Amino acid sequence: MSQLTNTGSRRRVEPASSTITASHGEILVSARGLQKSFNDRMILKNVDFDMLAGDITVIIGKSGSGKSTLLRALAGLTDPDAGRIVFDGKVVFEDEERTDDWRDVESHVGMVFQTYTLWPHMDVLANLTLAPRKRLGLSAAEAKERAEVALAEVGMSQHLRSRPSQLSGGERQRVAIARALMMRPKLLLCDEITSALDPPVAAEVLEVLRRLKQEEGIAVALVTHDMAFASKAADRVVFFHEGEIAVNATPDEAFNRSTNPELKKFVDAVRF
Template structure:
């Protein structure tokens, strides 16, 4: 489904200017510490519109902290974040421009975070109704479109407890799509799923990239997906980006010993 065929109100955000292949989000010199331990150490990171970036590394290496910083859920201690040419984090605080672009950023978590007492329709429409001023009819139409995009159109009235883990994860992705993001951040969204189900969820992301042109940043241990679907592979080690390369370079032509050890551990 193309972006030009969508209906319903447009989120009240700033003008979006990036084109496919253009740099959408950049981080420069990001630092973050928790409890005296430095998690991010002067991290520089770029993503282009229409790319899938797979972020790999050991637990605690900084992967999820980077995603949460880009999503506005964690403020770095220092550094800069730029989104579509706007400075959204400036060396210690969010800028006013963040509020112009935050609707372009969606995040999906491992734990789904769906309201169990609400059906799928209510889960998807809650935020657009409250934050974007959608009418009920407009929100329902957009929900139907988002569910169709993830292959869940027939579950509009289902409750999360009636769905499998893979189906709940697809609904969580559809909920993020309700805000029409240009950047979708996914944190270990397949780690609790069986491999065939995880493959189906990851295929949804690849299709969204191809059909919708959004940028996807995905923290995962699924090296098969990374090798086949990613445009870039970013390897975190001890709070720093140790490798930033194409999948072929990262997996087949890289001499970084820490990456080699990590790949051996996950049995790629």
């Protein structure tokens, strides 16, 4: 277990030891004993989960197995019923509530959804600059400069003044990723962001995430059914089964050497 220390009113935690091997840096996210129920149905069952800074973790499993609930808990969109979450060395959830430290780090956690959630009446620039101007207090010029950088990172520089209705599905998803990048996140959470896209377009969006990892050092947690991407780009593959993490392994271990029968059955059903 981690050792918790008090430094004034701020709580900090030394990262717990983990079964995963560091490949890019220190543990960025450490969750212990997460539980969550909806309508008397337990969705997360004492989930322990670690992520390293700069890694891509692909989360797979059947619908309803707990994948998206874990992402929403890490993003602060859902509070677990029990457990603890440590982000970047700070305890951000404990004793059934968000701690004061969550306000300090939540801007470093970005989330991208399957449905883009772009404002249709705003152009791309306005969609990207709204949150950082309100939450970070950036000036219009500062926000525009940051937007130009974010769009360049996802290959969308030419669409600064476009409306969402003028963009393809893949382009809208890239804009959604750029919007998350506006807050300069250390962790990007992606929930089925390519499921509505044609395979070639999905491959382009996933390549953007791989490049962000390599060039910016952003950690990515990605819920997907794209096993081809998982096998090629993931540093870790996490398989959820009935609210529990049944497998946490490298792609080679998960797809080629795992003896877990439920994982084998799932992979065979969505075989790349």
